[in-house]
Amino acid sequence: MGTNQLYKGSLSTIILKLLGEKGRMYGYQITQEVKAISSGEYVITEGALYPMLHKLEAQGLLTVEIEMTGNRMRKYYSITNNGKKEVVDRMTEMESFIRNMQSLLNPKIDLA
Amino acid sequence: MGTNQLYKGSLSTIILKLLGEKGRMYGYQITQEVKAISSGEYVITEGALYPMLHKLEAQGLLTVEIEMTGNRMRKYYSITNNGKKEVVDRMTEMESFIRNMQSLLNPKIDLA
DNA sequence: AAAAATACATAAATAACTTATGTATTTGAT
């Protein structure tokens, strides 16, 4: 996520939305997907990712299944019904945020 | 800023951009302006605002002039030349952030 | 054979905020 402070607060929304769209994903896969979609601009650190996945699971928004690929562990996360409801709210919030930023940063009308 | 975590990290950008557009403003005025433009959705708390203004001043991005309106103090902030340069970078970051969020949250193409 | 990538994890430190508290003046409502 580099030096760009703006991504702060968006991680859980991204994870939930991605799992809502793609179905099952494992942690490392999420980081790669987000990096690819954002052209390398959004690099999720492991220290942020894993605690967040555990938190969302604890909140009942995700469930996890452990699978072994050879000797390597993968923890596949899926979104729950509560998670799907949460995604709807998060999308509304994100749209509202983006709209507000556009008003604040591209002021066409002077409201003062 | 309510419970919406997304606004985290955007405060300094908002302040710098607003001062770049409007010229001089004082702290309280900034909170009212932002609240008005965002239809009450972005409420800047005083505990966030004043430390941030002091920080931006310490970084040489803002300058301050104290004025008295009757017996009441106002601290008018203006953007410096360095501040104007910073705004350009912040706008690029914000555009990039919004573009990335739109790709991540409205995935038209599957890049996996 | 060694380095890089894959795949998980946690702990300490940092930074941006919220909440709480403080002071004081001015405006608006009853």
Next chain:
DNA sequence: ATCAAATACATAAGTTATTTATGTATTTTT
């Protein structure tokens, strides 16, 4: 006239999302 709300500044303590650092182990690439 009085009291509440709004105006206007400030700082300190607590919270939380993150970064940075560290750890373990397997698999792939050079």
